[in-house]
Amino acid sequence: MNEIIIELTEVNPRDFFGERNQNIEILKKYFPKLRIVARGNKIKAFGEEGILEEFDKRLDMLVTHFGKYNNLDENTIERILTYDSREAYEGASTDMGEILLHGVSGKIIKAQTVNQRKIVNLMKKNDMLFAIGPAGTGKTYTGVALAVKALKEKQVKRIIITRPAVEAGENLGFLPGDLKEKLDPYMQPLYDALRDMIPAEKLASYIEKDIIQIAPLAFMRGRTLDNAFVILDEAQNTTHAQMKMFLTRMGKNAKFMITGDPGQIDLPRRVISGLKEALLVLKDTSGIGIVYLDDKDVIRHRLVKEIIEAYKKIEHDN
Numbered sequence: 361m362n363e364i365i366i367e368l369t370e371v372n373p374r375d376f377f378g379e380r381n382q383n384i385e386i387l388k389k390y391f392p393k394l395r396i397v398a399r400g401n402k403i404k405a406f407g408e409e410g411i412l413e414e415f416d417k418r419l420d421m422l423v424t425h426f427g428k429y430n431n432l433d434e435n436t437i438e439r440i441l442t443y444d445s446r447e448a449y450e451g452a453s454t455d456m457g458e459i460l461l462h463g464v465s466g467k468i469i470k471a472q473t474v475n476q477r478k479i480v481n482l483m484k485k486n487d488m489l490f491a492i493g494p495a496g497t498g499k500t501y502t503g504v505a506l507a508v509k510a511l512k513e514k515q516v517k518r519i520i521i522t523r524p525a526v527e528a529g530e531n532l533g534f535l536p537g538d539l540k541e542k543l544d545p546y547m548q549p550l551y552d553a554l555r556d557m558i559p560a561e562k563l564a565s566y567i568e569k570d571i572i573q574i575a576p577l578a579f580m581r582g583r584t585l586d587n588a589f590v591i592l593d594e595a596q597n598t599t600h601a602q603m604k605m606f607l608t609r610m611g612k613n614a615k616f617m618i619t620g621d622p623g624q625i626d627l628p629r630r631v632i633s634g635l636k637e638a639l640l641v642l643k644d645t646s647g648i649g650i651v652y653l654d655d656k657d658v659i660r661h662r663l664v665k666e667i668i669e670a671y672k673k674i675e676h677d678n
Contacts (some may be wrong), residue, residue: 363637364412366403366419371426372561373392373401383422383432391443392416403478406606423489428512430559460505461512465559469505473657476502482649488616490595493653496664499619502656510615511571517587518571521550522606524597525576547574547677550593577602586611595620595635597627603634 368376377384377398384398393414394407400476406626413454426432459470460480475493479502483489491499507519523546532666554563556571566572577598591597592606610616620635627633642648656666 361406361408362412363404363406364416366405366416367404370421371423372559373398375559376423376426376432378432382434382617383437386437387415387419387441387466390418390438394496406551429462429466430464431462433466455566461509461557462557467556469557471502473499473653475651475653475657478651479503480506482651483617485612485616486647486649488651489618489651490635490642491619491651491653492616492622492635492639493651494621494623494655494668495658496668497653497655498593498656499651499653500549501553502619503591503593503619504550505557506617507615508554510555510589516589516613516615517590518573519566520575520580520585520588520590521547522574522575522577522580522590522592523547523550523594524602525578530535534578539573546576550574562604578605579610580606583609584611585609585614589615590617592616592618593620595638596622596625596633598634599627599631600634600637603638607638623671 371500380622381398384396384403388394391405391411393411394405396415397404403419405412408416411674419443420544421443422432422437425436425440439485447662459468463469471480476498479489479499483506491503493499504521507516508520510516511519525546558566563572567574588611590609595603597620598606606618607616618635618638622633622636625633639650643650658664658668
């Protein structure tokens with residue numbers, strides 16, 4: 361009797377097998393002539409060579425699907441197992457409209473507004489993109505989704521997300537802990553976005569292996585960032601020197617996305633925002649895209665739009 365052993369390295373075996381190994385039980389129904397055993401992170405199958413080859417192909421398709429969408433239910437398994445070929449499956453799976461990726465528990469993550477769709481389209485055509493707009497317009501979230509998508513599809517080898525450590529009218533000095541513990545609250549929105557898109561265990565592993573790095577902007581100095589999707593968030597709080605330093609870190613096969621809100625600058629008075637300056641200097645540079653989002657793109661609570669509009673009025677009057 362022939363035997364194959366398949367080791368699961370890219371997905372969590374417990375989640376892939378399903379509760380009480382229910383996904384393995386479905387596999388057994390579709391391959392009744394095989395003896396299938398799942399233990400640890402390995403699946404063993406015993407039987408005729410031809411059937412084992414087909415089982416191996418179908419299992420690889422299931423692992424690919426799970427790695428991409430973080431979800432595997434009975435309907436999906438049956439659909440994948442009954443496709444005529446891998447080509448037919450891949451053709452059907454690409455017809456996903458504007459969906460960027462499936463996050464944790466199969467959550468659909470996609471561009472939801474016209475300007476968010478512009479971000480997605482311009483990022484395909486350019487290696488650098490500025491996404492400018494007020495709070496709640498989804499610019500950072502869309503950027504993180506594009507970065508995770510690029511990592512999952514192996515277009516890049518790592519994701520680097522950074523922010524200038526500028527205090528929004530508050531003082532970090534009194535906070536306990538080392539530098540990382542002091543800075544983590546600034547990075548929390550970035551962790552929140554990543555947790556929507558990557559299961560907790562996998563995210564922790566990526567961070568531990570430096571496949572995903574979240575760090576203050578000062579940590580970028582002296583580096584060349586190759587094969588990476590790099591996001592500079594809260595870029596309105598960069599100085600001239602910081603912005604120039606960041607933009608010149610770009611290495612081979614890199615995608616750079618810069619997000620910011622010129623209406624929320626926390627720099628000391630008389631310090632020019634590096635973001636505002638970069639938009640003027642680089643507006644006509646080929647290979648750089650710029651998208652301006654506005655209150656129509658706000659996807660938080662409906663009151664956020666009204667708050668932005670109210671502040672616009674008083675800021676304009678002043």
